[in-house]
Structures are given as C-alpha cells and as structure tokens.
Amino acid sequence: DSGVTQTPKHLITATGQRVTLRCSPRSGDLSVYWYQQSLDQGLQFLIQYYNGEERAKGNILERFSAQQFPDLHSELNLSSLELGDSALYFCASSVSVLAGVSYNEQFFGPGTRLTVL
Amino acid sequence: GENVEQHPSTLSVQEGDSAVIKCTYSDSASNYFPWYKQELGKGPQLIIDIRSNVGEKKDQRIAVTLNKTAKHFSLHITETQPEDSAVYFCAAGGAGSYQLTFGKGTKLSVIP
Numbered sequence: 001d002s003g004v005t006q007t008p009k010h011l012i013t014a015t016g017q018r019v020t021l022r023c024s025p026r027s028g029d030l031s032v033y034w035y036q037q038s039l040d041q042g043l044q045f046l047i048q049y050y051n052g053e054e055r056a057k058g059n060i061l062e063r064f065s066a067q068q069f070p071d072l073h074s075e076l077n078l079s080s081l082e083l084g085d086s087a088l089y090f091c092a093s094s095v096s097v098l099a100g101v102s103y104n105e106q107f108f109g110p111g112t113r114l115t116v117l
Numbered sequence: 118g119e120n121v122e123q124h125p126s127t128l129s130v131q132e133g134d135s136a137v138i139k140c141t142y143s144d145s146a147s148n149y150f151p152w153y154k155q156e157l158g159k160g161p162q163l164i165i166d167i168r169s170n171v172g173e174k175k176d177q178r179i180a181v182t183l184n185k186t187a188k189h190f191s192l193h194i195t196e197t198q199p200e201d202s203a204v205y206f207c208a209a210g211g212a213g214s215y216q217l218t219f220g221k222g223t224k225l226s227v228i229p
Contacts (some may be wrong), residue, residue: 043219056216090160104149104210108160
C-alpha cells in the first residue's frame with residue numbers, strides 16, 4: 001500500500017457527461033500528479049500540483065481540469081466525455097522538496113477505471 | 118521534451134533465469150531514473166531508482182545500471198520467481214522538473 005488513495009475505484013458514465021476523480025496524497029507529500037493510462041498510450045502525464053498551485057502540464061486536454069485543495073487532496077475533472085477518454089487514471093504523490101533537497105520519487109495510488117459508454 | 122524508449126515489450130523467462138529490460142532516453146538533463154512494477158488491477162509500484170551520479174544500484178535480486186554517455190539504463194532481475202510476473206515501466210525525470218516520462222512498459226512472464 002503506497003499511502004495514496006483514490007476514489008472511486010470504478011466509474012461508468014455516458015458520452016457528454018462530466019465526472020470528478022479524487023485523490024488523497026501520502027501524509028506529508030506536497031505534490032500531486034495525474035496520469036492517464038490507456039492500452040495504446042501507456043502512462044501519460046497530465047498535470048502536477050505543488051502545495052495548491054499548478055506546477056507542470058503535460059498532455060492534458062482542455063476538457064480536463066484539476067485542482068489541489070488546502071488539505072492537499074486533489075480532484076481531476078473530466079467533462080464532455082468521449083469514448084476515447086475510457087482509461088485508467090492514476091494519481092501519484094511526492095514530497096518534491098524537503099529541507100532544500102529535491103525528491104523525485106512518486107508513489108502511485110490504485111487508480112480509477114473510467115468507462116465511457 | 119523527453120522521450121523514453123523501452124525494450125522488449127514482452128519477455129518470457131523460465132523460473133530461476135535472469136531478465137533484463139532496457140531503456141533509452143533523449144534528454145541529457147534527465148538525472149533520475151525509476152523503475153515501476155505494475156501488477157494486474159493495481160497502480161505502479163516503485164521498485165528501484167537510480168540517479169545520474171551513480172552507475173549501478175542493487176537491491177536483493179534487482180539491479181539497475183545507468184550509462185549516461187549512451188543515455189541508456191537497464192533493469193536486471195536475477196533468480197526470477199513467478200511473483201515477478203508483471204508489467205515493468207522505466208521512467209526518466211530531470212532536475213528542476215518533477216515530471217516523469219515513462220516508457221511503454223515490458224510485460225514479464227516467469228514460467229514455473
């Protein structure tokens with residue numbers, strides 16, 4: 001168990017709908033990362049938040065957005081869903097910087113499987 | 118941006134044999150190279166990592182080597198066991214950026 005939690009575990013919805021995925025990082029971790037994993041694309045980085053602020057963006061669609069709250073949990077919002085958005089969505093967390101030392105280690109949650117019908 | 122190539126995409130070995138998975142990266146600024154193991158229905162689990170100031174790192178049956186000049190790094194698993202069967206991902210990350218770029222994964226099957 002990595003200490004990162006994600007809810008829900010499974011989500012089935014229809015095209016055009018909007019969903020919210022939730023992530024709680026490990027205790028003490030300030031950074032949250034979101035990844036999309038599909039069969040043909042592997043693990044694709046979507047976005048990173050550090051202590052409530054957006055830090056880096058990857059291949060995130062405009063229909064997708066995220067935020068990190070003061071208690072450090074994060075939500076990924078997916079709207080106007082398409083069939084191609086069906087995938088596993090993972091959240092990872094890391095300390096990032098502690099006492100001036102950079103840490104890259106990312107610890108992944110169990111994921112949310114999104115199915116768009 | 119960074120590009121990580123991983124080979125092979127599938128690998129079958131007999132129990133007790135060794136397995137080697139290789140990755141290459143494109144950005145010479147990358148300095149952190151983790152390996153993840155993903156079992157069916159689970160999230161990727163960090164199993165070992167190496168930084169660019171180190172050439173080799175070992176943890177029991179797992180070792181990782183890094184060749185900065187050639188921009189490639191490898192995962193070595195010795196004395197493989199059926200529970201080693203999983204998908205393994207390599208990744209690369211750089212100083213000042215905590216973003217990781219992943220390879221496409223290697224499905225390792227250990228045959229009892």
